[in-house]
Amino acid sequence: MACVNFRAGNRMTSCGARGGWEMVTALEEGIVERGLDWRVEKAHCMGKCHLGPTMxxxxxxxxxxxxxESDLNSVLDMREENAADALASALPLPDDNA
Ligand code: FES
Known part of the structure; x- marks a missing residue:
């Protein structure tokens, strides 16, 4: 599941404003390239907006x-290996001020 919520303006950021749609597009392409029987479910806010894009x-x-986008091969590799915990710890939390 990936957040693609977009909020206009600069009052509160959103995944859509932080690359969420680009992430989903690249993820879907990677799934097709690998021939995986997976799908990406798009969400409209998962409550972690300032740290997005959130998945x-x-x-x-x-x-x-x-x-x-540069993380997606690792995401797909680790997901295929069912190593979700390793994946979560391999990707550092983004800078809160970014
Ligand atoms: S906008 Fe993506 S978590 Fe809120």
């Missing part, structure tokens, strides 16, 4: 914040 590996995986 959660379903059904019971951790939240992963600040995912960038």
């Amino acid at each position: 959660r590996l379903l059904p019971n995986g951790p939240y992963i914040m600040g995912v960038q």
Whole structure:
């Protein structure tokens, strides 16, 4: 599940303003390239807006914040290996002030 919520203005940031749509597009492309039978469920706010783009590996995986396109191969590798905890610790939390 990946957040693509977009808020206009600068009062409160959002995943859509922090690369959420680009992340989803790249993730979907990676899934197709690997021939995986997975889907990306788009969410509209997961409550971690200032740390986004936010993703959660379903059904019971951790939240992963600040995912960038350059992280997606690692995300797919670790997800294929069912190493959700390793994935969560491999991706550092983004800077709160970014
Ligand atoms: S806008 Fe993505 S978690 Fe809130």
